[in-house]
Amino acid sequence: MQTFRESLKDPTLLREQCYLAGEWLSASDGATIEVTDPATGVVLGRVPDMGAAETRRAIDAASAAWPAWRALMARERSALLERWHGLMLEHADDLATIMTAEQGKPLLEARGEVLYAASFIKWFAEEGKRVYGEVIPSPGQHQQLVVVKEPVGVCAAITPWNFPAAMITRKAGPALAAGCPMVVRPAGETPFTALALAVLAERAGIPPGVFTVITGGSRVIGAELTGNPLVRKLSFTGSTEVGRLLMAQCAPTIKKVSLELGGNAPFIVFPDADLDAAVQGALIAKFRNNGQTCVCANRFYVHDAVYDAFAARLTQAVAALQMGNGTTPGVQLGPLIDGRAVEKVESHIAEAVQGGARILTGGRRHALGGTFFEPTVLADVDPGMRVAREETFGPLAPLFRFHSDDEVIRLANDTEFGLASYFYSRDIGRVWRVGAALEYGMVGINTGLISNEVAPFGGVKQSGLGREGSHYGIDDYLVVKYMCMGGLEVPS
Numbered sequence: 269m270q271t272f273r274e275s276l277k278d279p280t281l282l283r284e285q286c287y288l289a290g291e292w293l294s295a296s297d298g299a300t301i302e303v304t305d306p307a308t309g310v311v312l313g314r315v316p317d318m319g320a321a322e323t324r325r326a327i328d329a330a331s332a333a334w335p336a337w338r339a340l341m342a343r344e345r346s347a348l349l350e351r352w353h354g355l356m357l358e359h360a361d362d363l364a365t366i367m368t369a370e371q372g373k374p375l376l377e378a379r380g381e382v383l384y385a386a387s388f389i390k391w392f393a394e395e396g397k398r399v400y401g402e403v404i405p406s407p408g409q410h411q412q413l414v415v416v417k418e419p420v421g422v423c424a425a426i427t428p429w430n431f432p433a434a435m436i437t438r439k440a441g442p443a444l445a446a447g448c449p450m451v452v453r454p455a456g457e458t459p460f461t462a463l464a465l466a467v468l469a470e471r472a473g474i475p476p477g478v479f480t481v482i483t484g485g486s487r488v489i490g491a492e493l494t495g496n497p498l499v500r501k502l503s504f505t506g507s508t509e510v511g512r513l514l515m516a517q518c519a520p521t522i523k524k525v526s527l528e529l530g531g532n533a534p535f536i537v538f539p540d541a542d543l544d545a546a547v548q549g550a551l552i553a554k555f556r557n558n559g560q561t562c563v564c565a566n567r568f569y570v571h572d573a574v575y576d577a578f579a580a581r582l583t584q585a586v587a588a589l590q591m592g593n594g595t596t597p598g599v600q601l602g603p604l605i606d607g608r609a610v611e612k613v614e615s616h617i618a619e620a621v622q623g624g625a626r627i628l629t630g631g632r633r634h635a636l637g638g639t640f641f642e643p644t645v646l647a648d649v650d651p652g653m654r655v656a657r658e659e660t661f662g663p664l665a666p667l668f669r670f671h672s673d674d675e676v677i678r679l680a681n682d683t684e685f686g687l688a689s690y691f692y693s694r695d696i697g698r699v700w701r702v703g704a705a706l707e708y709g710m711v712g713i714n715t716g717l718i719s720n721e722v723a724p725f726g727g728v729k730q731s732g733l734g735r736e737g738s739h740y741g742i743d744d745y746l747v748v749k750y751m752c753m754g755g756l757e758v759p760s
């Protein structure tokens with residue numbers, strides 16, 4: 269049987285060393301961390317278990333590389349990012365194979381993520397050439413007021429396992445385009461995808477120190493990335509709990525912070541919804557990446573008038589979803605990332621059923637074993653249950669019944685999160701009223717898929733700070749400088 273490495277067209281993409289200061293290095297003490305396939309438990313390989321000293325070295329290398337990188341013309345940086353983008357497309361199959369192996373998502377979905385990830389590099393290769401300043405009409409004689417935007421400096425990124433490529437390029441794209449070097453610490457579960465991106469960045473000609481990937485204990489590396497004064501900005505994607513901690517760790521050195529955190533997305537089906545479209549939207553919004561995305565629908569509010577019809581159609585569609593190893597053709601749902609994730613889904617179901625909820629399909633660990641869990645639909649769920657308050661981050665669709673617009677808006681907004689939200693209605697008045705009333709950074713209207721590189725992705729309340737993607741996304745890597753130019757009077 270082919271080994272994982274042998275399955276790659278370009279096995280040199282699979283690196284068991286970190287890319288640091290333009291070199292491929294092991295940990296100074298030789299320590300390593302295992303990386304396993306969540307579908308099989310098979311050890312795929314090992315990566316360096318680097319610590320504070322290596323992290324400091326990465327930051328110092330980034331700081332040393334910054335002057336030359338920021339001195340390049342925007343179009344020169346853009347050309348290098350375009351080459352990186354091209355290499356990502358050229359190696360999309362291998363990047364997808366590596367991603368499926370370490371994260372579990374189906375190969376087709378992994379390849380989709382590679383293209384999504386590459387789109388951020390392409391987008392910011394262009395955006396970097398449009399970092400405009402301005403001249404302000406002077407309030408005084410003989411002076412000019414000029415505003416310029418400059419790169420913030422050395423940036424750090426700490427990224428999650430659920431989108432091993434896109435969460436890195438959604439940060440590295442704008443950082444590098446703005447003229448900032450970046451040190452990335454990928455999730456421990458999915459380092460090989462990040463290291464493969466570093467291989468391609470090196471091949472694209474991005475100079476040593478500008479893009480670094482360092483693996484090892486998250487707390488040790490995170491402490492250095494958040495505490496080192498040379499780091500001027502941290503971008504984090506992950507849970508609100510960890511985001512809160514990292515933000516506090518950045519406070520002593522007053523770093524710029526971007527946080528893409530947890531969500532608790534409502535998915536609302538109004539009585540005038542196109543039910544078939546709503547079911548298709550629900551499948552995408554809930555089961556993309558097996559429910560392991562921060563923008564996944566977490567609560568389904570269905571109007572009483574269409575509750576039974578929607579529940580029946582959704583249950584039928586969910587029961588037909590194909591689950592298995594992500595490398596198997598036709599598989600739509602892979603394994604969950606680990607046992608802890610399975611236990612969280614199980615605990616949400618158990619508590620809801622104990623409170624009177626009904627299982628319409630699924631509800632237990634899959635016959636495949638391991639971390640496979642049946643896609644599940646629950647009916648008669650109560651807003652007081654854990655599944656309404658906590659992010660499940662798994663293949664569980666709980667259905668809640670509502671009777672009025674005011675009631676469902678109150679229920680939908682009753683959470684500390686504010687990332688994504690969705691609703692289906694064909695009444696134009698209701699669409700504008702509900703879109704305005706939902707307290708979320710993003711609203712999907714008659715669609716379950718809102719993520720792309722051109723729109724501002726991010727949340728309000730405790731779902732985070734800042735926006736990624738879009739023309740807003742580069743602002744978080746820039747600082748505004750105001751120059752007041754006096755002495756312009758005609759010499760006497």
Ligand SMILES: NC(=O)C1=CN([C@@H]2O[C@H](COP(=O)(O)OP(=O)(O)OC[C@H]3O[C@@H](n4cnc5c(N)ncnc54)[C@H](OP(=O)(O)O)[C@@H]3O)[C@@H](O)[C@H]2O)C=CC1
Binds near residue numbers: 486490505510513529
């Ligand atoms: N808003 C968004 O775009 C996204 C939000 N999320 C949210 O994250 C959660 C699930 O993802 P998950 O990866 O488990 O989230 P975590 O917050 O646990 O982990 C995210 C990243 O942070 C690292 N990390 C964890 N603790 C620390 C620490 N003390 N110091 C430094 N780094 C740390 C992790 O490394 P390691 O795991 O190796 O310890 C990982 O790389 C869900 O709530 C989900 O909604 C996830 C993805 C996207």
Ligand SMILES: O=C(O)[C@H](O)CS(=O)(=O)O
Binds near residue numbers: 561
């Ligand atoms: O990590 C995530 O969940 C992503 O931010 C979701 S998306 O951008 O791929 O929709």
